[in-house]
Amino acid sequence: xxxxxxIIVLILMSLSIFACTIRALxxxxxxxxxxxxxxxxxxxxGFTAILLLIQDTIAYAEVVLVLAILAFIGSVAIAxxxxxxxxxxxxxx
Amino acid sequence: MIEIIISIFLLLGGLLSVLGSxxxxxxxxxxxxxxxxxxxxxxxxISVIIGVFLYFLAIHGMFVGKLLLTIIFVFMTAxxxxxxxxxxxxxxxxxxxxxxxxxxxxxxxxxxxxxADH
Numbered sequence: 001x002x003x004x005x006x007i008i009v010l011i012l013m014s015l016s017i018f019a020c021t022i023r024a025l026x027x028x029x030x031x032x033x034x035x036x037x038x039x040x041x042x043x044x045x046g047f048t049a050i051l052l053l054i055q056d057t058i059a060y061a062e063v064v065l066v067l068a069i070l071a072f073i074g075s076v077a078i079a080x081x082x083x084x085x086x087x088x089x090x091x092x093x
Numbered sequence: 094m095i096e097i098i099i100s101i102f103l104l105l106g107g108l109l110s111v112l113g114s115x116x117x118x119x120x121x122x123x124x125x126x127x128x129x130x131x132x133x134x135x136x137x138x139i140s141v142i143i144g145v146f147l148y149f150l151a152i153h154g155m156f157v158g159k160l161l162l163t164i165i166f167v168f169m170t171a172x173x174x175x176x177x178x179x180x181x182x183x184x185x186x187x188x189x190x191x192x193x194x195x196x197x198x199x200x201x202x203x204x205x206x207x208x209a210d211h
Contacts (some may be wrong), residue, residue: 005100007142012107016134017122019114023126024181031123031182034103038174039117043110045167046138049145049160050103061159064142075174079107083181 006054013047030082034075041071095151099112102144109137123182131175139164 017040024036048064116129146160183198 002096002099005103009103009107012111016107016110016114019111019118021116029123029187031178031183031185031187032126034178035123035126035130036117039113039134039180041112042130042134042138042167042171045163046141048109049138049142053103053145053148054188058155058157061157065159065163066165068170069165072166072170076177079174079177079181082211083184 002053003068010047010050010054013043013050017043019049034078034082037078038071040042041067041074045071095147098143098150099148099151102140102147106137106139106144109140113137118148121192124179125173127179127182131171133190135167138167142167147209176193 012032020036022039024033024040027033027036045064045067048060048067052058052060052064110133113129113132113134116133117126120126120129142160142164146157146164149155149157149160188197
């Protein structure tokens with residue numbers, strides 16, 4: 001039963017990533033694309049966690065953690081980049 | 094019994110993620126899309142990870158601390174990332190939806206500017 005539920009949730013996650021991909025392709029502004037890519041990163045964490053359950057192993061637990069860190073750092077870096085082209089600034093704010 | 098609890102967590106997480114993605118597709122502007130993405134997608138992923146953590150704890154008797162660490166990390170950093178995206182979108186003048194009626198940040202910036210002039 002648990003495997004069936006896990007496969008259903010895996011399909012739901014795939015649909016969710018697909019919807020985000022559509023928004024990342026058609027998004028009118030850069031910020032729309034960045035929002036969609038950030039959400040793809042967050043959904044990918046859940047996707048990998050479901051894979052842990054289906055394959056019955058904890059080999060990918062580090063993958064889940066590193067994906068979370070990379071999604072955050074990538075989003076913040078690109079947000080700063082589209083704001084002014086400077087990723088690290090110490091002058092204001 | 095524990096399988097039912099895990100299944101509820103997993104299904105809740107999957108449905109919330111799909112809900113967030115529908116919000117990303119259908120809402121009219123960047124700020125609304127950020128609202129949908131960061132609330133429901135984050136809660137969905139946290140719920141899925143809680144389900145997986147309970148699975149390994151109850152069925153295999155393994156305490157996987159990395160999953161708990163991931164929950165804390167996602168819970169703390171997703172709002173920060175959304176705040177940075179929203180601020181950069183506002184600073185590069187991404188238009189709000191035409192149905193928006195209120196822009197408090199513009200009022201605050203104007204007030205700060207007029208105080209700085211005096």
